[in-house]
Amino acid sequence: MNTDALQEVVLAITQQRCVAAVLQQIVEQIADFPKVRRTKKTSGIVDIALVRIWILAPGDICGECRLRRECADQTMCLHLAASAGESLDKRANWSRLDGQFQRFPIGIRKVGHIAATGQPIFLSNLSKNSEWVAQPEWVESEGITAFAGLPLVFREKTLAVLGVFSRTPLCEGDFKKLQNFADHAAIALGNAQAFEEIENLKARLEEENDHLRGEFRDLFDEAPIAYVYEGLDSRFIRANGAAMKMLGIQPEEVAGTFGKNLVAETPENQARLREAFDFLEQGSETRGVVLELRRKDNGNPVWVQWWSKPAAGGMFTRTMMLDITDRLLMEQEQVRLKAENEYLLEEIRTTNNFGDLVGSSSSLRKVQQKIELVAPTMATVLITGESGTGKELVARAIHQNSSRHDRPMITVNCGAVPETLFESEFFGHARGAFTGALRDKPGRFEIADGSTLFLDEIGEVPLPMQAKLLRVLQEQEVERVGDPRVRRINVRVIAATNRDLKAEVEAGRFRQDLYYRLSVFPIENPPLRERREDIPRLAKHFIRAAAKRMSLAVPTFTNAAAGQLAAQDWPGNVRELQNVIERAVILARGGPLLFDNPASVPLLPASEPQTPATLPLTRAELRQQERDSIAAALSQTGGKIFGTDGSAALLGMKPTTLASRIKALGLQRKSG
Numbered sequence: 001m002n003t004d005a006l007q008e009v010v011l012a013i014t015q016q017r018c019v020a021a022v023l024q025q026i027v028e029q030i031a032d033f034p035k036v037r038r039t040k041k042t043s044g045i046v047d048i049a050l051v052r053i054w055i056l057a058p059g060d061i062c063g064e065c066r067l068r069r070e071c072a073d074q075t076m077c078l079h080l081a082a083s084a085g086e087s088l089d090k091r092a093n094w095s096r097l098d099g100q101f102q103r104f105p106i107g108i109r110k111v112g113h114i115a116a117t118g119q120p121i122f123l124s125n126l127s128k129n130s131e132w133v134a135q136p137e138w139v140e141s142e143g144i145t146a147f148a149g150l151p152l153v154f155r156e157k158t159l160a161v162l163g164v165f166s167r168t169p170l171c172e173g174d175f176k177k178l179q180n181f182a183d184h185a186a187i188a189l190g191n192a193q194a195f196e197e198i199e200n201l202k203a204r205l206e207e208e209n210d211h212l213r214g215e216f217r218d219l220f221d222e223a224p225i226a227y228v229y230e231g232l233d234s235r236f237i238r239a240n241g242a243a244m245k246m247l248g249i250q251p252e253e254v255a256g257t258f259g260k261n262l263v264a265e266t267p268e269n270q271a272r273l274r275e276a277f278d279f280l281e282q283g284s285e286t287r288g289v290v291l292e293l294r295r296k297d298n299g300n301p302v303w304v305q306w307w308s309k310p311a312a313g314g315m316f317t318r319t320m321m322l323d324i325t326d327r328l329l330m331e332q333e334q335v336r337l338k339a340e341n342e343y344l345l346e347e348i349r350t351t352n353n354f355g356d357l358v359g360s361s362s363s364l365r366k367v368q369q370k371i372e373l374v375a376p377t378m379a380t381v382l383i384t385g386e387s388g389t390g391k392e393l394v395a396r397a398i399h400q401n402s403s404r405h406d407r408p409m410i411t412v413n414c415g416a417v418p419e420t421l422f423e424s425e426f427f428g429h430a431r432g433a434f435t436g437a438l439r440d441k442p443g444r445f446e447i448a449d450g451s452t453l454f455l456d457e458i459g460e461v462p463l464p465m466q467a468k469l470l471r472v473l474q475e476q477e478v479e480r481v482g483d484p485r486v487r488r489i490n491v492r493v494i495a496a497t498n499r500d501l502k503a504e505v506e507a508g509r510f511r512q513d514l515y516y517r518l519s520v521f522p523i524e525n526p527p528l529r530e531r532r533e534d535i536p537r538l539a540k541h542f543i544r545a546a547a548k549r550m551s552l553a554v555p556t557f558t559n560a561a562a563g564q565l566a567a568q569d570w571p572g573n574v575r576e577l578q579n580v581i582e583r584a585v586i587l588a589r590g591g592p593l594l595f596d597n598p599a600s601v602p603l604l605p606a607s608e609p610q611t612p613a614t615l616p617l618t619r620a621e622l623r624q625q626e627r628d629s630i631a632a633a634l635s636q637t638g639g640k641i642f643g644t645d646g647s648a649a650l651l652g653m654k655p656t657t658l659a660s661r662i663k664a665l666g667l668q669r670k671s672g
Contacts, residue, residue, distance in 0.1 A: 005033050006181045013188040017195040019055075022188050023082035023160075027051040030164065031084040049144055050085030050094055050165040054078035054104055054111055056158060061103060071105035078104040078115055078161060085165070088142055109134060114149045114161045120182075121149040122175045146170040150182040154190030226304075226321040229311075232280065234259035237316055246304070246323050248297030257296065259319075264292040264301065276308065280317055285309035290324070303328045357393055358541045359534030363526040367394060374521045375401035380473070382458075382518045383496040385525030388575030391496040392456060394525055398494060399452040410448035415457035422465045424481050427472070433482025445478050449489045458518065459499035459510060466511045473517050493518070528570040528577060536562040538574065542581040543593070555588035556644050560652035564595055592649040627665045630658070639669035 009029045016022045030051045059065075059074045071077065080102045085094040107116035110132045114121055123132060124146050126139055132147070133139055144165050152160040162182055164170075220227060226243035230236050236257045239249065249257055263273050269292050276286040289306045308319040357368065374381055375398045383391045392411070399409040417425050424433075428443030444453060455461075461469060472478055473493060477486050495518045504510035528535065540557060547554045570576050584593045633647040640646040641655050641662075648655040662669065 005029070006177055010181065010184040010188075013185060014191075016188065017192055019189065019192045019196055020081070022185075022192045023053050023055070024084075026162070026185055027053055027082045027084035031086070047167040048085070048164060049087075049142055049167045050083070050163075052080060052085075052163045053082045053152075053160050054115075054163070055081040055160040056106075056115060059103075065103050066100055067103065067105050067108060070108045073106065077106060078111060081160070110147070110149055111161050111163060114151050115158055118151050118153055118158050120151060120175075120179060121147070122170070122172075123147040124169055124171070124175075143167045148175055148178050150178060152182055152186035152189055154186045159186060159189050159193070226323070228259070228319040228321070229316055230259055230319055231316050232277075232310075234261075234277075243321065246302060246321065247293065248295035248300075253296065262293045262296060264294055266292065276306070280308060280310055283310055290328075301325070357390070357397055358538050359531060360537070361526075361531035361534045363531045364534060367523060367525060368397075370521075370523050371397050371401060374398060374523075376403065377521075378492055380492070380518055380520045381494045382501075382520075382522045383494065383525055384501075384522065385496075385498065386527045386573055387498045388573035389525040389527055390574050391498075391525050392454065394523060395452075395454045395456075395494045395496060399454075402452065402492070404451050404492060407451035409452045409454055410444055411454045411456060412444050413456045415460040417460075419462050422462060423468065426465075426469065427478045427480055428483075429481035430483035433480070437482070440480075440483075443478060443480065445472060445489055445491055446487060448491045450491075452492045452494060455493060455495040457497060458495040459497040459501060459504055463509065463511070466514045470511065470514045470517055473514075528573045532566050535566045535570075535577065538577060539565055539581055542578050543585060546582045546585040550585070552585060552588075555585060556592040556649045558592055558650050558652045561593050561595060591644060592652060623665070626661070627667065630661060630665065631667055634662075634667065634669055641669070 009026060012029065013022045013025050016025065028051075031048055033048050055078070056076060057079045059071075059077045060079075062068055062071070062074045065071070065077075068074070080097050080099075083095055083097060087094055101111075104112045104115070106112050110121050121132070126133055126145055126147060130136065138144075142165075144167060146166040146169050148164045148166075148170060150162045150164075151158045152162055162178075162185065164178060221240045223240055224242055226246045227240045228236055228243050229238040236249075236254050236259065239247075239254045239257075243249075244251065244254065247257075247262060260273065263269055272289055272291060276289050279286050286306065286308045291304055291306050293302045293304055294300070295302055302323060303325045304321040305324050306319065306321050308317045310317050357364065371394065381395075381398060383394050385391055395411075396409060399405060412425065414422075423429075424437075424441070424443065426443050426445060428441050428446055429437050431437055431440050472489075476489050476491065478489055479486055501510055501515050501519070505512045505515050539562065543557055544554060546552075565577070565580075572579075580595060581593075584595050587594065629651065630647070633650045637645065637647045637650060641648050641658055643649065646655065648658045651658065653661075
């Protein structure tokens with residue numbers, strides 16, 4: 001088959017924008033191929049007898065179609081749309097589109113089979129494929145020896161079927177050339193259909209526009225949007241009701257009003273107005289110009305968006321105005337509130353740059369210094385420390401001080417994820433990937449794209465899962481379970497654990513390479529017993545938070561109570577302290593806080609030798625110390641003993657006991 005001739009057909013049909021012309025050109029030019037020999041090695045000539053194209057379209061002649069009984073679905077079928085060829089019977093006209101094969105049901109006979117499956121059929125010798133021959137006598141009388149049927153598929157949709165009947169056998173090379181041609185023909189057909197659809201839509205829109213113009217022409221005066229006809233000098237010719245109401249103009253004042261005189265006298269406004277009128281004088285339209293106007297009746301400001309277009313002939317313009325006063329004032333208020341909010345946030349950051357990390361001990365300051373160093377970077381951080389020390393608060397402080405703070409930090413508690421669901425939870429899954437996967441679900445890494453992912457209890461990740469986690473950290477790519485597509489991500493990882501990961505590595509329960517990948521910047525969170533000076537401040541913070549959350553009065557927190565809390569070792573750390581305080585707030589009922597002795601170890605072991613600072617006091621020294629303490633409390637409370645704000649509550653004593661001690665020590669309630 002002549003390759004050059006096929007290429008000429010392809011070039012010709014790509015220029016067409018009409019479906020009928022594309023189809024007819026295909027069949028006519030293939031049918032008119034010159035009878036040429038294939039190669040020197042293969043003798044014989046290619047003689048195309050008949051070329052036809054059936055296009056997929058809705059059923060239309062089902063009542064008279066001879067194949068109706070074989071057609072299961074009569075909504076769509078194949079229509080004979082183009083035909084060309086030369087019969088041995090000179091009386092036959094093969095360009096006709098009627099006849100017994102003008103329609104084919106989808107899936108019936110070889111043409112319908114091609115449309116249904118989207119697969120071509122190549123019969124190099126019809127005598128050996130008689131099951132595909134509907135009219136053996138026609139094949140014999142016309143000398144048809146080969147058939148090639150090809151689907152014309154465009155964007156994975158079969159548009160038509162091309163059938164080529166040859167009087168000479170077709171070889172595999174001929175068939176491959178036809179397949180290549182069919183691909184190009186499908187593109188040309190798809191483009192032609194698209195062009196026809198566009199033209200139909202244009203015509204329909206024009207028709208609808210003509211209808212709308214006629215229907216709404218008389219609604220000018222009642223339109224809810226302000227419309228004005230004005231001369232090129234801005235003199236009003238006509239204004240509708242909405243425009244007069246917006247601009248404070250009476251009907252009799254319209255003709256004598258100049259639009260320019262209503263524009264506020266500000267440099268920015270006047271510059272916009274001059275630029276807009278320059279466009280109008282050049283015959284161009286202006287779109288959405290924001291102007292500040294002044295009402296003619298009372299001079300109040302009105303902000304509008306202004307569209308103006310010169311009419312045909314250029315003698316006047318058609319102007320539309322939208323009142324955006326409320327919107328503009330709201331935007332200005334939003335800008336003000338945003339600036340105020342940013343200022344307040346900056347004040348908060350300046351005062352305390354570390355969120356809920358409460359305290360000022362040296363060990364906590366070291367943690368804060370590390371946060372300041374690592375937060376602006378992309379480095380992976382490993383936070384270690386005992387349970388309850390606030391590792392997640394450290395992670396949040398790092399995130400809030402990073403460039404990713406405008407997006408939420410995503411948190412995963414690795415210890416709470418079932419072992420079988422780790423991969424799905426981390427990387428996501430496709431619908432149907434496993435039983436129960438009813439829809440596509442992104443994993444935590446995808447959700448955290450562009451933000452920070454906090455992996456709490458990282459030591460709980462199963463060993464087989466650690467290799468996949470390491471690859472994601474290195475490559476910043478994830479694959480969902482059941483989906484081979486690779487998705488790029490940009491995630492900063494912060495991990496935390498209360499385990500000794502070095503020991504876990506030595507025991508073979510944690511990958512060494514993953515450990516090194518995670519611990520680029522390690523931060524050790526100190527236990528509460530190493531920052532005892534922070535306990536009173538933490539306690540006050542938790543008291544206020546608990547009282548507010550439970551809608552209770554803030555109870556009195558005495559120095560005695562603070563000393564009692566600071567004397568404990570708190571094996572449960574900050575979490576244990578918070579729980580103890582919440583329980584005490586509930587039990588206080590408006591009085592002073594009273595603490596049961598927490599199940600913790602005393603500050604100093606009994607065996608530790610005493611220092612000079614802890615030597616026993618004499619009775620006189622104890623009496624003087626008691627006197628000074630009570631005097632300070634009386635001075636602080638103005639001599640008040642009873643009540644939640646009295647000296648007794650401050651000292652953690654009964655009021656009657658305090659009154660007795662005041663008398664015994666010879667103190668005056670008003671003096672101190």
